[in-house]
Amino acid sequence: MCFMILNEYRPISPITIRPTAIKLILMKFGVVIFPGSNCDEDLIYVLEKIMGQEVVRLWHKDHDLQGAEFIVLPGGFSFGDYLRSGAIARFSPIMQEVIRFAANGGYVLGICNGFQILTEAGLLEGALLHNENRKFICRNIYMKPQTSNSLITAQIDPQRALKIPIAHGEGNYFADPEVLQSLKDNDQILFRYCDESGNITPESNPNGSLENIAGICNKERNVFGFMPHPERAADALVANEDGLAIFESILSMVKV
Template sequence: MKFGVVVFPGSNCDQDLVDAISTGMQQEVVKLWHKDHDLQGCDFILLPGGFSYGDYLRSGAISRFSPIMQEVIQHANRGGYVMGICNGFQILTEAGLLPGALLRNINQKFICENVYIKPVTTNLLPTRLLDVNKAYKIPVAHGEGRYYADENTLKALQDNDQIMFEYCSNASDTGEIYNINGSLLNIAGVSNDKKNVFGMMPHPERAVDPELGNTDGRAIFESILELVNA
């Protein structure tokens, strides 16, 4: 299994992802420059967090048109795996690979802290090995993370088991009080209807190394590897 991390101008979590996968998970990973058209034979494409193109216009709106996104879209349409984290999630919604949109946080402030999320289903690749009754502590760092979609889209996400994570308490309780950014249905991550493209706002790559004091994010990468390497 070969992973590729796309690097856009303004990405600042690309190396975090590379380290989490190469050192933390002992997997092959390469960086892919946004101007290239070559995915270098990667099986799993990752779009990292950061502020691609300075987040001008809307977060992800410009990077969606980077040359390599043509290859990423084709890879996804062929059934290849793609995952976007934070800014990467925003890029995937702008590219139409994931439903919905990420709006400004309800409090109009940038949020940078550890939060808790719980898997809504175990029928998605990143949640396959997770416990739906457990809260996972994962860092967030975003100003535009409020998930929004129309009623029909939200219903489809629920009916098709596409909601990946929701914000919760450290005891895995859910409710508006634990909704850090105003996301509809407390959504912290979703998949596409084919369940090969995933997006989440929290940063699991920042919760892999024990030296950071938190390894809850490791379970998400282990879940991905368990099925892909089966």
């Protein structure tokens, strides 16, 4: 779950698409909106206005993905986080379409509450527990890529520590020993929490996540989830553009 740090921001001057040396593909993103989602507009802003992509809004009751080529589940408090984060959203009609889409090789990304929903739906392994300190955490952290074998991380320097905000109460990633070993064996760990210099230490772990894990993917490498919010670190207006590295990696590596 997550709070908004900023409301949707609208620059006064005309917006231009971010210039980049990386060749980016143009594609159609579907952003799923649940009752209680509150990061959808930030995400749509970055995808449309900064990355120059087409975006469709998908309501939780929809049964049609509207031709989207990449589905994103944003952060928020879907259905008020009743029962536990993501537990009710997992049964929304749109999720049946998302599950079918993923089973057919479609790309799906869950950010924060979206990550929680993906674990509840069985699209990603493990679970997100209450933070170790039992408190809501809202601050910048650093995270470091752990594999280049994913479209999320392929174009990011493996030694680069990305400064990305987190805002959650249940971001403590947990998996049983067999699942953890499988994640390692199959190179499914996308990011680990680290310090500003890229050192992965207990002190740099903000929520108690197992082995500092901040994000993972499935074995098929088409479903991805992580707790930090790159959409909140993707504009010079917020004095942090580290999150753009993730979106640029996706758009340079994705196959549609």
